[in-house]
Amino acid sequence: MKNLIKTLAIALSLTTVTACNANSKRNTQDLAIVETKLETNVKSDNPEIKVALLLDTSNSMDGLIDQAKAQLWQIVNELSYAKYEEKNPNLKIALYEYGNDNLNADEGYLRQVIAFSDDLDEISKSLFSLTTNGGNEYCGKVISTALNQLNWGDNEDDLKLIFIAGNEPYTQGQVSYKEASKLAHKNDVTVNTIFCGDYDQGISAYWKDGADLTHGNYMAINHNKASVHIASPYDDKILELNEKLNKTYIAYGESGRAKMELQAEQDSNARGYNKANAVSRTVSKSSRLYKNSSWDLVDAEKEKDFSYDDLTQDQLPEELKGKSKDEIKSYVKTKRNEREKLQQSIAQLNIKRRDYISKKSTDEANGLENAMISAIKTQAKKKNYNWE
Structure with a gap:
């Protein structure tokens, strides 16, 4: 039978995790697991908005993960109104987690949760799979990994964006964030940094410098603030x-x-x-x-x-x-x-x-959602994208 189901590029990645028993607090042996990551490769003449979301899942980031889960659909809805020269851009989202001690130390405490995909249910499922633990946050490593692993393509009309969110110094790890930024710039990928904490503290921790090197946006958010959802009569x-x-x-x-x-x-x-x-x-x-x-x-x-x-x-x-x-x-x-x-x-x-x-609406804008949409619209305008 001919292939009826959309061809999916399947990337197999061996990841070692440390399982922790919450009741006995005993660490078990590292378990090697095989994860299947799906990347859709749908042929289309329309440009694409490609967003790689790199989330810190260390202990202090429960609020950030909660915001991502609560605000996904508002972000998707806003992107659905985008236009490029009367064309409707496709949307693909990839997700990485980093800074979690349950992840493989040899891989830099990071994991590709899902490669570029336009399957919104799978993306939602991936977000809801995230849990927090520990923390060794290597920003340069996770950025360079996302740049090398993901299929960014070579279409000049595509909008290629990385959003990295965390609250530790941007300089940690053996991979220099400056080298990662050079690689991003070479591949026409803009890196936007979201510091979870005080704006000036993020600057002193080099998060703004990380964004500036690829002409991205630096933003600081209160990641522990509950998402604001306004009910309507409809x-x-x-x-x-x-x-x-x-x-x-x-x-x-x-x-x-x-x-x-x-x-x-x-x-x-x-x-x-x-x-x-x-x-x-x-x-x-x-x-x-x-x-x-x-x-x-x-x-x-x-x-x-x-x-x-x-x-x-x-x-x-x-x-x-x-x-x-x-x-x-x-x-x-x-x-x-x-x-x-x-x-x-x-x-x-x-x-x-x-x-x-x-x-x-009041001034109580949702942190992650507002930061991402603002950055996307700013950078999309430079490539002649507009919003209905």
């Missing part, structure tokens, strides 16, 4: 539409059922913060950036290499087994029409929601 209706939206997905192939369960799991993770955050995720799910062609027939049908002739009975969901090709096409078309109407309704409600929130 939230309940949007969440109601989300339930209907989920019913328009037609899971197929080996990963279909698991991916649908992952979708529900990330809905639940978003709700774990509050209703407004779940609404932000729903808006992301109704946007052009939420792509599921690897497991959903509605999205898959739009791909150039898709053919109904390649479908086999064992790949189909129960409701489509034994159906003719025409019957399957008709079913997919019905679900597509339902989804498009729901997406349109969510988008219309979101316009009203954004207007309501803008009028209710």
Whole structure:
């Protein structure tokens, strides 16, 4: 059977972790584990916004990780409005953690959690997998690793950004941050630094210098501040539409059922913060950036290499087994029409929601979200990106 599922570049990385029993506080032996990291390589004529997020997961960074989890969907939504010469840029996000004593010392206490991906559910899952412990934070090492491991490409129209967040001196480790910055500049990658603490303290710890070397933004945030989510009168209706939206997905192939369960799991993770955050995720799910062609027939049908002739009975969901090709096409078309109407309704409600929130907003801007969006828009403008 021809390959129906979007080809994924699979990078296997051996990582040694130290498991800690929280009850007995006894350290067990280091365990070598194999992790699969997915990188999507979808062919597209549109430029890409590539964001590598490098998060310090040492003991003091629980607040930072919490902000990242709580603010992911707002960041995605803001990026969905970006334009480049009337084109809609694609978004790919990669995630690294560093400064965690559970990670392999020989690798510099860092780990690639997920390579560049446009699978928003997988990115959300990766963020929610992060935990904090210990701390040896080597900024130069994690930056150079991300530059060397990730597929940054050579398209001059792409916006290539690294965001590194932490609270220890930027100079730690055997890899010089200055050498890492030179490598970033050579590859047209802008490094933005986010110091978790006092602005002047971050400057004295060389975080500003790290950003300046690649013409990036230096920012300081209060990483322990709770994320601010403003409720709106439109939230309940949007969440109601989300339930209907989920019913328009037609899971197929080996990963279909698991991916649908992952979708529900990330809905639940978003709700774990509050209703407004779940609404932000729903808006992301109704946007052009939420792509599921690897497991959903509605999205898959739009791909150039898709053919109904390649479908086999064992790949189909129960409701489509034994159906003719025409019957399957008709079913997919019905679900597509339902989804498009729901997406349109969510988008219309979101316009009203954004207007309501803008009028209710105070100066209590979310730290990580505000820092990232501000930097992205500043640097995107230099490459002629604009926002709707």
